[in-house]
Amino acid sequence: MSRQQTPSIRMVAERAGVSIATVSNVINGKASVSPDFALRVRAAIQELGYVTDIAASRLRSGKAALAAVVVPDLTNPMFAAFVSTLEHEARVGGFDLVVVSARNDPDEEADRLASIRAWRPAGLIVIPCDGALATRLPAGLAIPAVVADRIPDHGGFDLVAVDNGPASGAVARHLLEAGMASCLVVGTSLSISNVRERWDGFAAAAGAIDAEMLDVGFERRAAENRLRARLERGRPDALFALDHMTALLAYELVARMGLSIPADLAFASFDEMEWMRLVSPGITAVRQPVEDMAVAAWALLRGRMEGREAPEETRRLECAVSIRGSTLRVPHRRTVRAG
Amino acid sequence: MSRQQTPSIRMVAERAGVSIATVSNVINGKASVSPDFALRVRAAIQELGYVTDIAASRLRSGKAALAAVVVPDLTNPMFAAFVSTLEHEARVGGFDLVVVSARNDPDEEADRLASIRAWRPAGLIVIPCDGALATRLPAGLAIPAVVADRIPDHGGFDLVAVDNGPASGAVARHLLEAGMASCLVVGTSLSISNVRERWDGFAAAAGAIDAEMLDVGFERRAAENRLRARLERGRPDALFALDHMTALLAYELVARMGLSIPADLAFASFDEMEWMRLVSPGITAVRQPVEDMAVAAWALLRGRMEGREAPEETRRLECAVSIRGSTLRVPHRRTVRAG
DNA sequence: TTGTACGCGTTATCAC
C-alpha cells in the first residue's frame, strides 16, 4: 500500500514539461494549445491519474456545478426514486449532487440545510418535512431553491408537486361508481399540504358518499390506536389512506382486525407502493409521476441557476389512478386518468 | 429577493473589527481569544449568516471531514436504508457524506468513482455493482476504502457483509423440517458473490432436499421467460429466491401462473422486503442487518481514516430468518437465528 | 505559452 498523495496540477505540469497554465488550458479547452503539448499533458494526466480538485477550481472560477437536494427520508421509496432521477438529471447536465436526508426530523432538516451551505452549491432542491420550511431555511439564502412535493406555508419558491386534489377527486368518483356509500379518509395530519389537498379534493368530489376525515398523527402506535378505535365504532364501506405511513398502517391493521378486502371494506391508497400490485387483491392507488417531478424540479432549478428572472412558478403534475381489486365488487383491472 | 453574495470570512472580520485570523481562531477554538473579541466575532457571524467554506478550509488545512458512498441503486430499499444509516453515523462523527448511485450500471459506477475523486474525500465506502470492482477503482487510490455487502473478486479492502452461507443454510434446514423434498433456487447470476455464497450455503445444508440452481440473468423479461420455462417443465416443492430482483419476479410470476402459496409451491426469499409481512400468507425471508452493516462499515472506515494500519479485515454479520406462512403447511409464525 | 495575482480559510511567525 503505497502512501502516495493525490496528484496536483503541478505534478502533471512537471511530468509533461509544461507550465501549470498549459495543463489547465488543456483540461478546460480554453486557449489554443499545440497538439504536441496537449498530447504530452494528456499522457501525464493518464499516468498520474490526475483529477481536478473541484473545490480549488470553484474557489478561483466562482462557478460551482454543484446542487444539493434535501429529502425527508431516503428510505421512503418515493423520495429515493426522486433522488435517483434527480441525480441522473444533474449529472447529464454536468452537475454534481449532494444528497441529504432529514430522517423525518425538522431539527435535523434545519441542521442539514445549514451545513449544506458550507458546500456553496449553486442551487438547492428541497422536499420539506412540513409546511414550516421557511423557518428552517437560512435567512439570506443567496442561491436559487426549488421546493418539491410538499407546499410550504410561505411562498417565494418555485414549486413542483402532483395534482393532489384532482387525483383524489378521481378516487372519489371511482368509489362512487363502485357503489360505496361511505368512506373513511385517513391521513397523518392536515398540517401537511399534501394531506390537506387530498382531503379537500376528495371531499369536493365525494357527492353522495358520506366522507369523513381522520388524522392520526405521526406517531405510529398512537395512530394505530386511533384508527382502530374509529373502525370499531362502525365500519365504513371504504377506506382511503392519504399517505405512505397511513397506507401501511391501515393495511396491516385491517388484516389484523380480520376484515377482508374488499368484501368487508374497500381499500385505496394515495401513495402507490410496489407491493400493491403484488398482494391479492391488488390495491387501488394513485400513481404519482415521481420521475417527472424530479425532471421538472431540475429543469426549474437549472433555469434559475442560468439566471432566469421570471416570477416564481408552480408546476402541477397529473397523476393516474391504478384501479385494482381492492375497490371492486367484481374484480377486474383498468386505469383512468386523473383530473 | 436581494441578490446578495454569500458572506466570506473577510466580511465577518470587517464587521467585527478584527483580523480574519482572529475570526478563524474563534471558529476553530484555536489560539486564545479574549472573551470580548470572541463575542463580537460570534455576533458578526450570526448577523451575516456566515458558514465556513468547507472547500477552502480543506484546501489549506489538508483535512477533509468528508466521506463518499457509492451504491448500485438508491431505489433498492436495502441500499437506501444502508445510506440513510451511514449518513447518520457520518454526521454524528462530524463528517459530511457524498451519496452517489450507479443505477446498476458498471459504466456509471466507474464514472462516479472517478468523479468522486474530484471532491478529495478522506474515505470511500462502496457497494459494488459486481465482482469486477477493482477494474473500476481509480488506479492509485490514495484514500482508505471499505467494501460492503458484495465481495469483490480481488482483495485489498476492508469488507463488511452478511453471513450469506449460514443464513441460506438455515433456510434449507427449515425447508427440510417443513417436509420439502425439492427446491428450485433462483438468482440473477452466480457472478455476484452474494448469490454464489447463498447458493453454496443452501446446497451444503440441503441434505435430502433435491436442490437445483437456476440463474436467470439481469434482464427482466429474459429472466421471467427462463423461470417460467423451468417451472412449466416440472414443479418443485419449494422456490427460494436469492436476491431482490428474482424475489419480485418469481412472486409475480407464481401468481400469474395461478399457483397458490404454499399449497402448490412453498416460497422463500433471501431479500426481505416490507411487503413480505403484508401479503397473505407472509413470505419467509432472511432478515439482513442492514443498519448494523452500515454502522460496521463506518467504524472500519473511520478507523482507517484515523490511521489504523492493521491488515485488511472482513466482518460478517449474522442474519435471522423470519419464518412465515409461505413455507408452512400449517400456517403459524416463529423466528430462528441463523448460523 | 507562461508567469503570476487571485479566490478563501488556516497557520506559522511576528509585534504588542
Add this chain to the structure above:
DNA sequence: GTGATAACGCGTACAA
C-alpha cells in the same frame, strides 16, 4: 497572553 500579518494550499484567468 493577544492579536495581526503574510505565506500557503490548488486551479484559473489575464497580462505579458
